[in-house]
Amino acid sequence: MPEQPANPEPAHHNIDSMLSRKFGKEVANYFSGNPLNRVGFLREKHDFLDQALKHPSTSFLPCNNLQPLVKTGYKTGDYLQFVKYDEIKPIIGDGPYDLTEKEVLARYNSEQYIPQMIFLGIDEKDKQGLTYQGKNEYTGAPYFAIDVTPKAGVKDACEKLIKSLEERGLTFAPGRVMEIDATHAALYAEARMLLDWNQRNPYCGACGNTTMSVNGGFKRACPPKDLAKEASQQDRPPCVTRNRISNLSFPRTDPTVIMAIVNSSNTKILLGRQKVWPPYWYSTLAGFAEPAESIEEAVRREVYEEAGVHVGRVVIHSTQPWPYPANLMIGAIGQAIPEGETIDLGNDPELDDAKWVDFEELKFSLKVGTSGLSEDPGPDYKEGGLRLPPSTAIAHQLMQAAANGFVTEGAKL
The missing domain is CATH 3.90.79.10 (Nucleoside Triphosphate Pyrophosphohydrolase)
Structure with missing residues (x-):
């Protein structure tokens, strides 16, 4: 049969417990077994995201039309390929997280294209990673996914990055990605689902206006203003999503x-x-x-x-x-x-x-x-x-x- 990558190890498979003795070890399937701590409660903290974005240990997974970066001629068991902040800076600019989430929403401009990024989590095994002090201290190497599909105002920067990656023997995986190492397959699953969801949900389900990606890519919000409009029309009509947290748009599963x-x-x-x-x-x-x-x-x-x-x-x-x-x-x-x-x-x-x-x-x-x-x-x-x-x-x-x-x-x- 064709060679297939191994499935991930189940969580805590070496620890004895009453449940494991009765039911056996947990079954972990391909695309599960994500090694990152998602620290979802830090996604709204732009000071954390800003530090994570620029830390030397941070890795970025470029995706072109939802396809991840891999080696040219990649084969079973290969890994995803990542880039560093300096390589994606021409695409995202200097400080996408310089302002708070509330300030970013207040300055929304529907005519300004913002490349989609997803904060995937931190690898806590990397003790040389970022250390962030919130209510508790968190240490680990941050991971992001970024959409580098050439379009809108970043077309030239994306094409330049893609060309440089290809010159290094890298490419974007074709078709369904089912051959890479299981640990990286889980990272790609998280990245692909969130990038795809953001692309599919550009409009507010309550008022029909365009939405904005916030919360590290895990939420779409309906901004109260649109600076692309004339001054007298910048204020948007009231929208229930701005008043009741239960109506905010979160990723679909x-x-x-x-x-x-x-x-x-x-x-x-x-x-x-x-x-x-x-x-x-x-x-x-x-x-x-x-x-x-x-x-x-x-x-x-x-x-x-x-x-x-x-x-x-x-x-x-x-x-x-x-x-x-x-x-x-x-x-x-x-x-x-x-x-x-x-x-x-x-x-x-x-x-x-x-x-x-x-x-x-x-x-x-x-x-x-x-x-x-x-x-x-x-x-x-x-x-x-x-x-x-x-x-x-x-x-x-x-x-x-x-x-x-x-x-x-x-x-x-």
Whole structure:
């Protein structure tokens, strides 16, 4: 099978506890395992952000059209590539955090393009990093993501930076980024989700006026003035988002259920495929959770709608951030009820096929038939055999758990 990067180590996996003895170690999927302390309570403090921006230990991840900086010809296990403050200063200017957040909002100009930056957090393992004294003392190397897509008033500066990076043998990763080291994959997931969310939300959902990114890129606010207008028109109409904190616009995460469904005798797993997938390529079923619906209910509804199978008990297995564009995949394992195992694709046309697969075939295919959708399977794969998602996909982890006795051994992961 094609080489895949290792998934991250779960948190505190070496510490013994009653929970770990009963349920096994936590499962950490690709795009999780972020090594940074996000210190979200410091995002509104511009004195901290200003110090973090300019500290010698600070690293910036440039992203061009949401794609991260990597080595030219990067391969499995490679890392993201970062730059320093002096390299991005021509794009962001001298002091984007010189003023307080309130002062920045008061000087908003809708005609002035401000390159999007995201404060990702601090690496506390770096003891040579920034030390900031707030209510407590925080030490670590700061990390930011910055959008260097050439546009508006920074086009020339961005193009100059991109050219210099390419001359150093660096480039921006093509397509979905699923090959880099898992630790850096988690950093990229945070960066991509926030950059994408800011791009998709330029207008206020309450009054329709343009918004401004604040709080280290984690919030969009509706400014009270717009200096791009004539003096008599600079004051904007009242907006509820300026008065009630609950109505401010925060980053979106869409909960998605993905589930390994086993039959009532725990000998087979339910898999489905979409028409656009390669021949013989199957995966677990998945779908968006709906409003006023528990995760367990969403699992049962999606499986019934897509495959006609009725599911009984549902157990949460693990989760996976999915930055395409903003999903949290909530992985579950469920068991069909004995009288509800008949497959019926007549409700929802999403699936081209669904079938029950014997565990022995599943285990064999997990060894020889896994790959990404655009990749070839491994050398031991024989044409016509079952093809499955790679180990970086939560679907793969759910299949492994189901095949390795998750149901018969209780909730043991």
